[in-house]
Amino acid sequence: MTAFLKSLGITSQNAGVSTGLNWIKSKGEIIQSYSPVDGRLIGSFTTADRKSYDQAVQSAVNAFKHWQLIPAPKRGEIVRQIGIALRDNKENLGKLVSYEMGKSLQEGMGEVQEMIDICDFAVGLSRQLHGLTMHSERPGHRMYEQYHPLGVVGIISAFNFPVAVWSWNSMLAWVCGNVVVWKPSEKTTLCAVACQKIIQHVFKKNQIPEGVCTLICGAREVGEWLSHDERIALVSATGSTRMGKAVGQAVASRLGKSLLELGGNNAIIISKDADLNIALTAATFGAVGTAGQRCTTTRRLIIHEKIFNTFKNKLIHAYGQLKIGNPLMEKNHVGPLIDKDAVKMYLDAIERCKAEGGKFVVEGGVLKGKGYESGCYVKPCIAEVKNSFSIVQHETFAPILYIMKYKTMQEAIALQNGVPQGLSSSIITNNLRESEHFLSHIGSDCGIANVNIGTSGAEIGGAFGGEKETGGGRESGSDAWKAYMRRQTNTINFTDKLPLAQGIRFDL
Secondary structure: OHHHHHHOOOOOEEEOEEOOOOEOOOOOOEEEEEOOOOOOEEEEEEOOOHHHHHHHHHHHHHHHHHHOOOOHHHHHHHHHHHHHHHHHOHHHHHHHHHHHHOOOHHHHHHHHHHHHHHHHHHHHHOOOOOOEEEOOOOOOEEEEEEEEEOOEEEEEOOOOOOOHHHHHHHHHHHHOOOEEEEEOOHHHHHHHHHHHHHHHHHHHHOOOOOOOEEEEOOOHHHHHHHHHOOOEEEEEEEOOHHHHHHHHHHHHHOOOEEEEEOOOOEEEEEOOOOOHHHHHHHHHHHHHHHHHOOOOOEEEEEEEOOOHHHHHHHHHHHHHOOOEOOOOOOOOOEOOOOOHHHHHHHHHHHHHHHHOOOEEEEOOOEOOOOOOOOOOOEOOEEEEOOOOOOOOOOOOOOOEEEEEEEOOHHHHHHHHHOOOEEOEEEEEOOOHHHHHHHHOOOOOOOOEEEEOOOOOOOOOOOEEOOEEOOOOOOEEOOOHHHHHEEEEEEEEEOOOOOOOHHHOOOOO
């Protein structure tokens, strides 16, 4: 990993503001990145001050004037080359993601694969950006609509997916003709700088002007600057609901556009007609993958009363086999939480659950001793609860799984929907009527609803996002590209007369 960072020109002290081709000097504060794997300092970065921020954003504004004139398939060719560069660096970048964020090595590699996949998707999309033609009510007229790029797209990404979510936004924004300003999480700055260095080579080789790919590292104030900046046409923000509300209000106050991917409180309904082997795999990985730090993590299991005890015992046995430790070792299933603040939040949630009457069937706790020196390793735990508990209604970014019973499918769906968040949901059943009910308009109210798979692991081909306090945005596949463009309706009169719409007469 050290050799990889050196090959990119990353040292112990680094600039944190880049216009894609150049790095800008800043008088901002120094932020340090510590690995939750072993607690080691792995990089220091100078954050943006207001002067360097404005310089970087203005560079993006200037770059848009050039970038939007490049034909979309040509922009797609740049993204194709980025995909190749990511393939060449997949192993090293995947290890870096695992080491700085703490997710398992398999998940780190999978995150880089998501980046590669979205590049492939965006390349194809670059030749398919389309509008519609419509019949005019006036003779001799043609009416159609087309899409144009917005301008500068600001991206605020979270620590749990330090590179993939940025790529979902950037690759689509670029082929649509926009330029990008990225504010990564201050907890995973090293991953962001590494991505910028990798892409920098592609942009230089193709003589792309600086500003098309801009990186601005920093803490909360950088996100606030982006949100209030009228030069930023769209702010795409991923994070907590609290953060998203602040971003949404700031952007709305200037009538800008926002794309919000916020909290999840995801549930799996396990039917009495479920394949319990499928259910066990889906529930266990969904709950403990990324140490419970996914927006799509399975937080709640809603289990039919007839199989509740049977499945609970299977789940307890599965948790007993989990291996917790260094995520770079493939034998381990669960790595650390991102930092000690996250550990405190985990412990507080356990105490709140117990205070409300939750019964833990698998106890939690912080692991100590050899291999756990960072203090960020915790035990995945399971509690029997009521959906109405205050702590169950909130998203805790940790491996705490809440289980509860249901009698009827109507009750199960009511429990599934009975939280403020609406990101991902799932039902495990071999009953066709149950699955169709779950997927109907009176079923799951989430943006993602799955049958016989878990709540996590979304593919890039589908639009990703949720409803209610999850924000309502959509990223990645399907027609999510339209969020990065402005729609324009055009009417052309090819006659020598000017008939008015709705048959209105205006004779002179």
